[in-house]
Amino acid sequence: xxxxxxxxxxxxxxxxxxxxxxxxxxxxxxxxxxxxxxxxxxxxxxxxxxxxxxxxxxxxxxxxxxxxxxxxxxxxxxxxxxxxxxxxxxxxxxxxxxxxxxxxxxxxxxx
Numbered sequence: 297x298x299x300x301x302x303x304x305x306x307x308x309x310x311x312x313x314x315x316x317x318x319x320x321x322x323x324x325x326x327x328x329x330x331x332x333x334x335x336x337x338x339x340x341x342x343x344x345x346x347x348x349x350x351x352x353x354x355x356x357x358x359x360x361x362x363x364x365x366x367x368x369x370x371x372x373x374x375x376x377x378x379x380x381x382x383x384x385x386x387x388x389x390x391x392x393x394x395x396x397x398x399x400x401x402x403x404x405x406x407x
Contacts, residue, residue, distance in 0.1 A: 310398070311402070312398040312399050312400075312402025312403075313402050315395060315398050315402070316399055316403075319390070319395075319399070320338070320399065322334075323335040323388075324337065325337045325338070326338055326339055326403075326406055327339050332352050335352075336349035336352035336354075337352070338406065339406050341403050341406070342366065342367075342370070342403060342404050342407050343364060343365065344365055345361075345362075345363070345364055346358070346362075346363050347360070347361045355384065355385050356383070357381050357382060357383030357384055358381055358384055367400055370396075371396050371397075371400060373386075374388070374389070374390045374396045374399065374400070375389065375390065375391070375396065376389055377389070
């Protein structure tokens with residue numbers, strides 16, 4: 297049996313944009329022109345008041361929020377949305393800090 301094989305290249309680790317596409321893009325867009333999906337557009341989310349995206353109807357719990365999205369709030373939100381906003385309907389949770397950090401870094405690039 298022949299065993300001469302070329303070594304496979306090392307797998308490239310995913311970046312924030314790839315992770316977003318894999319884990320978030322089903323429900324969210326990253327621009328202001330695509331139709332709203334199940335969740336609001338995340339274009340320019342960093343620095344935006346929570347619950348205030350044009351064209352998106354938020355849940356009653358979300359509409360009552362009074363904070364601005366920053367790194368810490370986004371990290372807490374991706375970790376456990378219902379802890380940040382009781383009654384929130386987002387089901388996604390990300391347990392890995394490094395994955396959350398890459399997604400948040402990507403969202404910051406959209407500002």
